[in-house]
Amino acid sequence: MTENLLTVRGLHKVYGKRDSKFEALRGINLKINRGESVAIVGKSGSGKSTLMHLLALLDRPTKGEILLDGTNTSKLKQRQLNKLRNKEFGFVFQQFFMNANDTVLNNVILPLKIAGVSAKERKRRAMHALTIVGLESKAKNKASDLSGGQKQRVCIARAIVNDPAVIFADEPTGNLDSNTGAKIEEILFSLNREKDITLIIVTHDEELAEKCDRQIRITDGRITSDEDIAExxxxxxxxxxxxxxxxxxxxxxxxxxxxxxxxxxxxxxxxxxxx
Amino acid sequence: MKALDIIKEANQSLLRNKLRSFLTILAIFIGSFVIIISTGINAGVNDFIDKQMNSVGGEGYLEIMNTNATQQAAAMFSSEVQEYSEEEEEQSTDIYITEEQIEKAKKIDGVKSFDALPSAKAEYLQLVGKDKKIKVAHINLVPRGNLNMDLIAGRKADSDSDNYEIILTQEIAEAFGYKGDSLDDILGKKIYLAIPGTIKCYTVQKHSDCQTKVEAEIVGVQAPGVLAMAGSRVNVALWNKMSEINNEGVPKENTLAVQATADVDPDKIDDIKKEMEDIGLTSMSLEDEIGSIKTFFDAMLTVLKIFGGIALVAASIGIINTLLMSVQERTREIGLDKALGMSNGRVFATFAIEAISLGFWGSLFGIIVSFLIGQAVNFVTHETILSSLPTFQLIIFRAVDLISITLIIMLIALLAGVLPARKASKKDPIDSLRYE
CATH class of the missing domain: 1.10.287 (Helix Hairpins)
Structure with a gap:
């Protein structure tokens, strides 16, 4: 029934050289299945963000390999990695990262623009994504006019506009009050349930982590516990x-x-x- | 991401910082404006000279002087100190074209005619049967050959004819009362030339007693021009008659010609000039004469263009500066673009095209402003200093020039954009997203 999506073997990441050398990850082994919701938890500096960046193919490991859908990503060229990220991943960040001067619609369109989708098609798909997060009426508004919760919903729309297999969320509720945060969580988990999108959330919010199927706890670059709640x-x-x-x-x-x-x-x- | 998207995006990000972009474009504009205007003047002058050349024709027309004469003329403007030498002096005093030289020159292969011209002058012109006398400051020859006159009425005086023929300038024709539609009426009219006898005038009581009136036929009217050979013109037969009267009683050796004109085969002109040189004659073609005017303008305009180029170099430093600031400001945006799968090449292209756009807008404004100013200058000069030259447009804009200037400026802008664009494309997405 379950299908393997991401496999991580012996992952090491070292920053700096010689004296300033810092080992952020010290041998991570991990399997994530399609449709899972996974929380990566740990204190700041534990290596949880580094792990997410490596999983999201934003950075390359010093040692070890990451298999996505059975493909060894370390063998891929930068161009192929870019394409893979564009097609398979969606990103939601704590700081939103939106072009504040641009319209909501244009912000959502960005991944499709990068992919080279035609203007008509990308507008249709962006409107669809905005409908899913309930912001279709704000499409023409300037991004800077939105509230924090609305901004994060626009970011979710941007993350799902390309029908990704995985959404990487880096502290998605970190900048929001608990009410709006709860709403964002609800949207993310319903996408996980209904669209079968794999959810990988980096957080130190234990409450949010509890809601995921599985919690991977990182301490000093190693996995110290991996609780599969669903299992x-x-x-x-x-x-x-x-x-x-x-x-x-x-x-x-x-x-x-x-x-x-x-x-x-x-x-x-x-x-x-x-x- | 499609090319059109990148171009749109680049221009949108220029609009985000309107003042900064405007100032950068202004800097490019100054450079492009100077270059476009000087190219326009260059084209205008060249066009005019070409038109004059065409109207004068003159392929194969040579003006000839004794080489000693040209050297003496040059020596007058030289501050070089030279030691006196009797021998040299003896040789070089002779500025006249000698009989011997004339004979030799006539035998050069390709020389069709060679007219040595002793000086000739007239004092006034008077239409036969009329009272009005017009003073003549200067009179010219219609040389043999295919030299075209810029005529507005009638025909060229025939130098192969024995009849006395004259071409008047438009101003003189108008002074006699023939202008506009009635200009043609002066053709075929007889006119007196009052020709003084140089020696005779020392001996007579009344000045008019030493003048001989010679009757000639008006065959044409000449348009005003800028070339040195302006003034009324007579054919060779009339010229020789004038010279004969002027020099009556003067010893033969003192009436030799200082100047000559030759009609030669245009294809052999360079060889002929060389052979003339060998017999001590310096010859100058119309191209040579016009060439010196051209050289002057070219030098002046080259200096202007260099200034324009310097302005552009300064402007491209402005482009680098603007884009570096832009890259820095948009660090997080670049990080996001890259995280979402934008390739380094596209990031580079975005900034490179932003640079090219700056260049494009700068030169476009340069074209627009130059065009407006050019039209105004052409209009004003037409009404004032160039009113006598209706065919002369001081500034001419040719599409080829404008397009190539724009392309060159865009290329310069692109080169300026390389450094910032590289910087942007090399950015690490994670570090960029963390940038505060």
Whole structure:
């Protein structure tokens, strides 16, 4: 059922040289499946941003490799990486990064403009993206006239305008109050659920991280814990089912030493199937 | 990203900083304006000279002087101190064209005619049967050959004819009362030339007693021109008659010609000039004469163009400065563009095209302003200092010049844009996004 999207093997990133050398990542191994929502959490300086930049192909690792859809990205040329980012990724930043003097529509259009989509088509798609975030009425407004929450929604529209496989969100609610932040989270998670877009969020907001399927905790350039909530949830559900079945069998009186072992075998098969 | 998008974007970002862009464009404008105007004047002068050349024709027409005479003329303007030498003096005193030289010159291959011209002068002109006398300051010859006169009526005086023929200038014809539509009426009229006898005039009581009136036919009227050979013109037969009367009683050796004209085969003109040189004669063609006017204008306009070029160099430093500021200001924007997949090449192109646009707008304004000023100058000069030369337009704009100037300025702007554009394209997306 699940499909592997990103595979990371032995990732190292070193900044600087000799005395000023700083090892931001010290061997990261990671697999992210299509449609997952992943939170990368850690203190500032832990290497979580570096990891996101590498995953988003904005930077190249010192050592190790990143496979996207089975393709080894370290073998790709800069031009191909640019194209891949443009087509497969969407970005949402804490500081928004919008062209304040330009219209909302033009800000959303930017990735399509870079991709070389025709003027008519890119307008249609940008309007569609704006409709998804509920800002179609603001298309002609200047970006600087919007509130913080609206700006971040425009950025989400910009991130999804090219139908990406992954959205990378760097502290997407960091600059927003809790109400507007909640709304942004809602939009991001509904995109994750309904459009099956993989969500990779870098944050130190534990509450936001809790809402993701999985939390990858980074400390000093290493993954210190990787909790797959969905898996846990699934396992929990399975255990529950098992329990219920056993309970049912127990009620039907089918209760012997062999029966117990049989049940255990069945549940093992079940788990395999789900995985 | 398509080329049109990049051009649009580049111009939009120029509009974002209106004052800064305007000042940069202004700097380019100053350079382009100077260059366009001087090119325009150059074209105007050349066009006029060409027109004059065409109207005069004159291929194969040579004016000849004894080389000693030209050297003496040159020596007058020289401050060089020379030691006196008797021998040299003996040789060089002779500024006349000798019989021997005339004979030799006539035998040069390609020389069709050679007229040595002793000086000749007239004192006034008077239409036969009329009282009005017009003073003559200077009279010229219609040489043999295909030298065209810039005539507005009638025909050229025939120098191969034995009849006395004269071409009047437009001003003199008008002074006699023939102007506009009636100008043609003066053709065929007889006119007196009052010709003085130089020696005779010392001996007579009344000045008019030493004048001989010679009757000639008016065959043409000449348009005003800028070339040195302005003034009324007579044919060779009349010239010789005038000279004969002027020099009556003067010893033969003192009436030799200082100047000569020759009609030669235009294809052999360079060889002929060389051979003339060998027999001690310096010859000058119309091209040579006009060439010196051209050289003067060319030198003046080259200096102007150099100033324009210097202004452009300064302007391109302005372009570099403007774009460097722009790159810095837009660091985060560049970071975002790159994160969203824009290639280094496109980032480079965006700034390079911004530079080219600055150049384009600068030269476009240069063209517009030069054109307006040029029209005004042409109008004013036409009414004033150049009113006597209706065919002369001081400033002429040719599309080829304007387009090539614009292209060159755009190229200069592009070169200026390379440094900032490279800087922008080399930026790291992550660092750029973090830039405060």
């Amino acid at each position: 846990e949830r699934e396992l929990a559900e399975m255990a529950q089912e098992e329990k219920e079945e056993r309970h049912r069998k127990h009620l039907s009186g089918d209760m012997d030493a062999d029966g117990l072992r049989d049940d255990a075998t069945v549940s093992h098969v079940k788990v395999k199937e789900v995985k």
